Amino acid sequence: MTGNFFPEGLERNEVPDVVVARLPQYVRTLSQLLAEGVQVANSQQLGEKLQITPAQIRKDLSYFGRFGKQGRGYRVQHLLDELKQILGLTIRWNVAVVGVGRLGRAILNYPGFNPDGFQLVAALDDNPAVVGEQVGGLTVLPVSSLAEVVNRHQVSIAIVAVPIAHTQGVIDRVVECGIRAILNYAPIAPQVPPGVNIRNIDPVLSLQSMTYYLANGAGEGAGF
Amino acid sequence: MTGNFFPEGLERNEVPDVVVARLPQYVRTLSQLLAEGVQVANSQQLGEKLQITPAQIRKDLSYFGRFGKQGRGYRVQHLLDELKQILGLTIRWNVAVVGVGRLGRAILNYPGFNPDGFQLVAALDDNPAVVGEQVGGLTVLPVSSLAEVVNRHQVSIAIVAVPIAHTQGVIDRVVECGIRAILNYAPIAPQVPPGVNIRNIDPVLSLQSMTYYLANGAGEGAGF
DNA sequence: TAGATTGTTAATCGATTAACAATC
């Protein structure tokens, strides 16, 4: 899609997933610092904000290049730009929401995706009572039109918020349409073929791991 | 709060957080198997369902006791009961929702928490226009009444869904009221003192780590 | 230049997996 960002001959595959998962947090913190007018930050200061050791921050960044200056630290604006580039956040990503029930509606009306460059461009549902309705500024389309919608709008991400019983089936269809990134809100862990990314938003699992600590005394440190 | 569940003299602290985080998934899978009428399952079969190695499942379970029979496997009902007990899921947990904006409303109307033993018993907001309103069967109370509400309803978990600017402040107050488990929906990582558990539900972070793989070719295996 | 902080290598730590004796 876009070029690749591995200057020193590093293979993409060498970057651990856990490192990639931290980069968006770095972007958040740097954006915040920028908004506060901070121009330069060192790994120590970033580490405090992020609750991560300075060594880890430097190590993480080293997978992608050299972004700091010895004796100084990192220019906030510069590092932010670089990380956004690496994460593909300079591109606008078109997103289709499949499932316009209670949860789907909340997602379609949630204003938190667009500021980060994610455009909800289509809403789909299989319930004839819902198709045609206007939700979050979009006309709900039948799921049967998925392939067409994906092509027409250049959709590369699907947010799936359908009942458990339909989730795996819907995700299979989404994958068939060429989608390679899925955000799933159903409380199951759907199977996807290699090369397809999926993340599950599952608040009940989070609650259920916390009750362990509530029931068995003591808590963790800073959570995770 | 309740008794502790470490038969062989195991210290609570020895169980890695990552293991605790997997237990709710085991519970899910076992519930599903039970619903399908499966009575016995071995670590191999569980591993396939969960996309985890059989060795890991056995290792994880061994932190808590011996639940299987050599040559047979695990009785689904029995293991499920044990894990629910360990996770504290036999208790009913009372939950307060702080923040009754769009997101808070979606949460209060979401039917997915109660079936798992979490009771939403109070809704609080600081907006005078919202206080007094009925949402999800609850009358919205002012945040100033938090301490009283926590005591009266024996609340031990807070779901916080307030704007970023207020999140840290609200969470500080929640902690002051004695809450030790927090589910935060604001897109920041609030600081909490040791002994307090917090989980952040942050779909934008999930999307932003997926764009990395979209922008830089290839995907991961089965997601995470 | 002297002081500070990066980038990177090596050491440590912890989690996952393999292997197998115990045992149902």
Next chain:
DNA sequence: TAGATTGTTAATCGATTAACAATC
């Protein structure tokens, strides 16, 4: 009993942290 699978120990793997030479 023979076969299967657990529970557990030891080996491996990978991620985090410490340390320090390079360098701004």
